[in-house]
Amino acid sequence: MITREGWIRFGVVAALVAAFEAACRFGFIPRTVVIAPTEMVVSLWRLIESGEYNDDILSTLRNVLASSLLAVGLGFMTGVLIHALPRLRAAIEPLLASYYAIPTFMFYPVFIVVFGVGDRAIIAIAVLLSIVAMITSTLTGLDRIPRVLRKTARIYRMNLPARALLIDLPAAAPYLFTGIKLSFAYAFIGVIASEFILSGAGIGYSIAYTYNNFNNRNMYGLMLLVILVATIANTALDMIDRRLQTRLRR
Template structure:
């Protein structure tokens, strides 16, 4: 809380300091308590997952317990197959995501700042936005072949729209008072765009980028299930077809881990670049 805590005109800060000195272990244990609180739900889920097939409530032919899945992951690692599949998936997803971020941010900034351009392009983009990336996959294969380019294209298509729409929304929501104040002080359009509009729209842009990170993993699975010979999506589908159920769940679990790591990295990048933005927390 703030350093100037008061109760009926009497400062409570000395009492709080004395409390912290008397119980210093509470400060040390606070990060671990938060970590335990966040991991409790995950722990309960893993225990339930382990017990259901072990107890016979659900057949292990349909649901492999986490211990078997982890053993399958270890076996894939020993055979040098795990990193091969992860590397192939990361390469496809990152290429598609980076292209989507570049194109979505650039076009979104232009459409948000130039109203005539938005009026011109919005009907066409709305039409394409309603078309699923999975429905267009045969078109991508027809034009780009069955190789890596078509897989990157479907990931790009799925990731492009949240970045574009969030960027347009962020630019439009910039406070006009900020722009008018900069103009009144003689700022040029370039200065206003890079020093006022872009920083103010950045939180919305990063929201779209994090959504695109989730969408690119979803599209990755579909892209790798057709015409691929490596990748976590291919591993999952191939294991299901050969009835290697623990390996199938291993592929699903690794996809979830890759998605979580990607979201964490994007969130870390957002905090680094937007240090000036401090959100409100009830714990403060």
């Protein structure tokens, strides 16, 4: 079921891509700068078919998955811990609020020295970037559990594990999901950016490598891949998130 806005949105995006294609084809944009979108698609298809970059693609996806899982798990636990200690929370909250002002990538070189060039340094920086989104979402989620549910739990004489599993977790779930969505987006950004700065494998590394070698065709194919994967994954998570949020309002 697609709404009227959905159709307009589709039309706008299609028109933009078509205008871009025309600008490239008629030479308004030189081929040395950008290749036409259709050429990007062809290039991406060839890349996947030849399997030349399969290892890099898999390595990036693996790192994104590992760092989002770590960020979600650790962030959730840290959030629960901070929620349980109100004094610590009062002190730490201003720091959490301005955390994203800190350019975290500046610390990437330090991780390289500690872990060496490789997956571990990349995962560390991606976790550092995405964990705070999960912590703040966990805090919001635990704050928003309706008091009446806690009272109900007491009437049923639930013990702590039962209450946490049957009452707290489902009640906080929509907020936790927002955290998962944000963690994934930030982890993706973190992994690709780290690979760009210094690494020996991955999609980010391959894009930087093809750029340095003037291999525009492969570079734009890989760029298209990143854009497609990120957009599809983030849009899917966003749609689930919206559905959960509407259920919350009901």
